[in-house]
Amino acid sequence: MGNLSAHEAYFELACQFFWRSGFVSSPGSYLVHNKNRGIVKVGVGGGRRVSLPSAAQSQFRHTTKDGQDTGLFDVLNASVDADAPCFFLVSPDFKRAFRDARLPSAVFEQPRLEFRFSAATPHGEVSYAQDSSGVREARQMLSELVDDIIVPLGTPIPPAPLSFAEVSDGWERAESDAAFLARLEAGILALQDHPDGKMTMMRSFCRAIPCNVDRFDIYRQHARNNGEYACSHFFCLDETTFSFGCSPENTFEIVGGDLHVDVVASTCKAGQGEAFERRELIENPKQQKEHLATIESRSARYAPFCEAEGMTLIKPMQIKRLRHVCHLHSLVVGSLRPQITILDIIPTLFPIMGAKPAELLSLSDSDKSPHRFYGGIVGHWEEGYAGSFLNLRNALVQGDTIHAKVGMGVLRESNAASELTETEDKISGLMEAVFQCCQAENRA
Numbered sequence: 001m002g003n004l005s006a007h008e009a010y011f012e013l014a015c016q017f018f019w020r021s022g023f024v025s026s027p028g029s030y031l032v033h034n035k036n037r038g039i040v041k042v043g044v045g046g047g048r049r050v051s052l053p054s055a056a057q058s059q060f061r062h063t064t065k066d067g068q069d070t071g072l073f074d075v076l077n078a079s080v081d082a083d084a085p086c087f088f089l090v091s092p093d094f095k096r097a098f099r100d101a102r103l104p105s106a107v108f109e110q111p112r113l114e115f116r117f118s119a120a121t122p123h124g125e126v127s128y129a130q131d132s133s134g135v136r137e138a139r140q141m142l143s144e145l146v147d148d149i150i151v152p153l154g155t156p157i158p159p160a161p162l163s164f165a166e167v168s169d170g171w172e173r174a175e176s177d178a179a180f181l182a183r184l185e186a187g188i189l190a191l192q193d194h195p196d197g198k199m200t201m202m203r204s205f206c207r208a209i210p211c212n213v214d215r216f217d218i219y220r221q222h223a224r225n226n227g228e229y230a231c232s233h234f235f236c237l238d239e240t241t242f243s244f245g246c247s248p249e250n251t252f253e254i255v256g257g258d259l260h261v262d263v264v265a266s267t268c269k270a271g272q273g274e275a276f277e278r279r280e281l282i283e284n285p286k287q288q289k290e291h292l293a294t295i296e297s298r299s300a301r302y303a304p305f306c307e308a309e310g311m312t313l314i315k316p317m318q319i320k321r322l323r324h325v326c327h328l329h330s331l332v333v334g335s336l337r338p339q340i341t342i343l344d345i346i347p348t349l350f351p352i353m354g355a356k357p358a359e360l361l362s363l364s365d366s367d368k369s370p371h372r373f374y375g376g377i378v379g380h381w382e383e384g385y386a387g388s389f390l391n392l393r394n395a396l397v398q399g400d401t402i403h404a405k406v407g408m409g410v411l412r413e414s415n416a417a418s419e420l421t422e423t424e425d426k427i428s429g430l431m432e433a434v435f436q437c438c439q440a441e442n443r444a
Contacts, residue, residue, distance in 0.1 A: 043111035174204035199364035200353035219244035222433035245394025306334030
């Protein structure tokens, strides 16, 4: 990998520590790399887990508060330890008819031990332990597992991204390209009556994954490949079920008394040069419309949690570069009202990727397969900070099967064939990491 920056080095050290610890496949253990903050958190399971069942399985009645279903989250609010950090995953399927009954609607995992890695402390420090004996155990782990690690680490990243045709071999589509194009065309047709309308449409993929391909290696390669993500994660739900991904954006972060919201919308193919990116993103009316509409809708969504001045755009339309795609990225910020917490905001988010106007939601969400955790939220909180990220460019491994989804924003000006190509570009980042790890294992 050549010489690593301080930023890359602390991530590699954290990954190596996590792998050496043996907790990678221990239920409840996690690694979260928050690039927005420049921090990796490694949590050791065995603390407290609050796992919320799907709505169909739930024994709890849903109540309505300001039009939102809150029953499951009321249970959560009463169950978590307010003094401990927490990693969480929430599926959008609790609002949908299509669910995987093997999975919970949400998991909130509070660790037994937690470690922090950053550019300032690349060899790690103890950030949480339940008691003094836990502190001693955590310090011993750092001493034994990190001190002799030599950087640079990792495997080379190919200079050019592999194509969708190369990396998609072995993946099964839940519907054919023709069927997906027909859904897209129906959506675009419906939007002709709604000049300011927008819908998010998705498609599903899966493939067999050999048992000898390390699940954590796939995550690590995915994170290495996709540089400018906002937050990546790896989480062991149980001995055979793993969630991982590299999200390009938060849904919100609470930093001190401020609410920070990423707006990542509008996409073009990466690696074509700055002139191409500017033409396709900055100067393209369709891309501008999509991005500005998303800024408006996100600002309106979070304004009720902020002081009277609402949300302010402080970083407009920067280009975020990932391995296979580029996006327009803006940042809006507001001053949080007193006493508002992350658990006040989370129940109001769903459906995150829906439709405007709402009457188009059934057409937008016409993929009749479970999202599992795709399009939900993933994040972490601790004292003084809470971050929730849109769970995109992610996968769920269940036994010997890996599930993935991809989505795109559709406007009345959209072209179905172009949107199909965009889905291929977006999901190629994840597929490339799987391809690389399978190839490496075959050569071993």
